Amino acid sequence: MMKSRPGERDLAEKSASVVAGEAATLCAPPRRQFFMTLRDIGMWVRSARADAAVAEHTAEHGVSHAFEMLYVADPDPYGAIHPRYRYQARKYEMLLSFLPARRYGHILELGCGVGALCRALAPHAESVTGVDIAAAAVQRATNLSRNHSNVAFASADVRTFDTTDAAGRRYDLIVIADVLYYALQRDDQPALEAIACRVAACLAPGGLVLLADHYFFGFDAASRRTRAIHGVFRQASMLHQRAEHRRCFYLATLLEQN
Numbered sequence: 001m002m003k004s005r006p007g008e009r010d011l012a013e014k015s016a017s018v019v020a021g022e023a024a025t026l027c028a029p030p031r032r033q034f035f036m037t038l039r040d041i042g043m044w045v046r047s048a049r050a051d052a053a054v055a056e057h058t059a060e061h062g063v064s065h066a067f068e069m070l071y072v073a074d075p076d077p078y079g080a081i082h083p084r085y086r087y088q089a090r091k092y093e094m095l096l097s098f099l100p101a102r103r104y105g106h107i108l109e110l111g112c113g114v115g116a117l118c119r120a121l122a123p124h125a126e127s128v129t130g131v132d133i134a135a136a137a138v139q140r141a142t143n144l145s146r147n148h149s150n151v152a153f154a155s156a157d158v159r160t161f162d163t164t165d166a167a168g169r170r171y172d173l174i175v176i177a178d179v180l181y182y183a184l185q186r187d188d189q190p191a192l193e194a195i196a197c198r199v200a201a202c203l204a205p206g207g208l209v210l211l212a213d214h215y216f217f218g219f220d221a222a223s224r225r226t227r228a229i230h231g232v233f234r235q236a237s238m239l240h241q242r243a244e245h246r247r248c249f250y251l252a253t254l255l256e257q258n
Contacts, residue, residue, distance in 0.1 A: 040085050
């Protein structure tokens with residue numbers, strides 16, 4: 001068996017230790033290993049290029065058109081489903097391990113991209129709905145999910161999405177991963193507060209919200225932005241924080257309806 005270098009082992013063990021002694025979760029965390037491989041450097045380069053393209057086109061045409069152009073040019077611009085990358089697949093496994101073990105009736109993912117996380121959630125829910133602002137991403141997600149009969153996708157904006165599913169039912173879980181810092185201008189606090197209130201109002205009694213966003217060193221701009229976003233959700237009158245998990249390069253916050 002290949003031995004891990006000391007730094008790799010420390011990171012792997014730290015990532016797995018937080019769940020010890022807690023209530024049962026939806027699934028076990030991924031096996032202990034370094035959170036990425038050398039190949040994942042290509043994913044980070046790919047993601048940086050995608051972010052740069054989004055920023056450029058958002059300034060000229062708006063965020064909706066920017067993401068549509070992105071997914072038309074590349075069906076998987078962030079490497080979410082590319083088999084050569086470990087980081088994203090491991091991240092999705094870890095996010096599921098943060099959720100309490102229960103049967104989720106109806107789940108909504110805002111900003112679903114190509115639907116990888118929706119498909120991961122499908123075995124644990126009666127229905128999963130993924131929405132994205134880019135019609136090209138929705139089409140790609142739909143094509144990839146044909147074998148998942150309880151998963152559906154639709155084009156929608158995180159600021160104006162429907163508050164119930166197609167059958168008029170509220171959600172037991174809403175997931176918002178790596179979305180809100182793209183959807184809003186950095187200083188648009190009222191819009192962020194409105195989204196937090198809208199999300200909270202969409203939940204069934206006892207429903208959960210799982211947020212996940214970039215988090216690097218704590219003091220950098222991306223980390224401060226993530227802290228601000230999660231803080232607005234924690235302050236929403238209908239939500240309270242249930243747990244927080246810091247992992248390599250992201251922060252996840254689990255909130256529950258009051």
